[in-house]
Amino acid sequence: MNIVILTGAGISAESGLATFTAADGLWNGHRIEGVCTPDALERNPDAVCAFYDERKSEAASAEPNPAHIALAKLERFWQETGKGEFLLVTQNVDDLHERSGSINLIHMHGVLNSAFCMECGWQGPRHGRLEGNRECPACERDALRPDIVLFGEAPRHLRQIEAALEQCDLFVAIGTSGTVYPAAGFVEIANTKGAETHRFDTRLADGSQHFDNCYVGEAGQTLPNWVNEMMGDKHLGWNLTPEQKAGFIREMEECGAHVTFYCEDMVRYLTNIGLDAEEMPDGSLRLYDQTIEPTQPEWGVPGIYAPDVLSAAIEAYGLDLKTEMLGRGFGHRDRLNQLARSWNDA
Numbered sequence: 001m002n003i004v005i006l007t008g009a010g011i012s013a014e015s016g017l018a019t020f021t022a023a024d025g026l027w028n029g030h031r032i033e034g035v036c037t038p039d040a041l042e043r044n045p046d047a048v049c050a051f052y053d054e055r056k057s058e059a060a061s062a063e064p065n066p067a068h069i070a071l072a073k074l075e076r077f078w079q080e081t082g083k084g085e086f087l088l089v090t091q092n093v094d095d096l097h098e099r100s101g102s103i104n105l106i107h108m109h110g111v112l113n114s115a116f117c118m119e120c121g122w123q124g125p126r127h128g129r130l131e132g133n134r135e136c137p138a139c140e141r142d143a144l145r146p147d148i149v150l151f152g153e154a155p156r157h158l159r160q161i162e163a164a165l166e167q168c169d170l171f172v173a174i175g176t177s178g179t180v181y182p183a184a185g186f187v188e189i190a191n192t193k194g195a196e197t198h199r200f201d202t203r204l205a206d207g208s209q210h211f212d213n214c215y216v217g218e219a220g221q222t223l224p225n226w227v228n229e230m231m232g233d234k235h236l237g238w239n240l241t242p243e244q245k246a247g248f249i250r251e252m253e254e255c256g257a258h259v260t261f262y263c264e265d266m267v268r269y270l271t272n273i274g275l276d277a278e279e280m281p282d283g284s285l286r287l288y289d290q291t292i293e294p295t296q297p298e299w300g301v302p303g304i305y306a307p308d309v310l311s312a313a314i315e316a317y318g319l320d321l322k323t324e325m326l327g328r329g330f331g332h333r334d335r336l337n338q339l340a341r342s343w344n345d346a
């Protein structure tokens with residue numbers, strides 16, 4: 001199975017790196033036309049260099065998060081077991097993927113830790129500041145610029161990326177919009193070729209309908225579970241950390257008895273605390289390998305009944321709790337505390 005993964009600003013945002021917001025035309029307070037365009041580079045190269053020097057030092061002090069680490073782990077597993085091709089494409093210019101151990105990696109928008117010469121074409125690693133220090137090591141002219149794709153310049157390696165997409169069986173977009181280029185174009189190629197497509201994002205945003213599966217939540221929470229599944233660990237069971245267990249209990253408590261939720265909302269609740277949940281096409285909710293059917297109450301709206309989610313958890317864990325104590329109307333604090341204790345003891 002050949003895999004192509006595309007990561008965007010969302011995955012770096014979880015490591016604390018600021019993201020560009022097209023809505024207000026600002027990046028961390030800078031107007032983009034002043035610092036991120038070929039025009040700006042021509043007018044005031046040092047200002048452009050200073051801007052990217054700042055991004056570079058921010059990236060240097062950021063750490064990879066569990067999502068970066070999970071992707072490197074999946075790549076290693078894919079190669080060691082000869083499962084197929086693995087290509088990671090990122091729109092990010094930081095080096096968090098490299099520092100996590102990713103190897104087959106394309107930076108389609110360039111990298112912060114590199115420069116090239118506008119006069120002679122020299123290109124190479126550059127870790128220090130560029131502002132006021134733009135002398136090219138090859139031709140000695142003051143012509144170095146950040147090795148970054150500025151707004152209005154063409155993304156790199158598109159031919160190689162498209163070739164990989166045409167051969168892929170699985171395309172995964174993480175922390176990047178599904179409606180705008182390039183993710184929109186990539187998922188289109190993958191769909192045309194009959195590949196399975198997954199998306200990881202903090203919300204079910206526009207464009208989700210183009211993907212077979214959407215995982216909602218912080219990628220640092222949802223992606224490690226998915227990677228474990230990809231590595232054949234189908235029965236993750238409910239291998240939750242004590243914090244996740246506590247989060248689950250808290251969420252269920254807040255749901256209270258007799259409460260139904262839109263499936264999408266319940267999925268968000270569960271994925272936000274790191275559980276593997278998704279809304280199925282028929283309106284049911286998948287929680288790990290269990291299916292929870294929607295209810296059709298006489299009052300209110302059809303949806304997922306909170307006590308059913310808790311019952312599924314009890315069944316999955318094989319917990320020694322009498323379900324009739326819970327019935328279909330839990331919400332009793334003592335019962336939940338009892339459940340929490342049994343998880344924490346397990």
Ligand SMILES: [Zn+2]
Nearest residue numbers: 117120136139
């Ligand atoms: Zn040069």
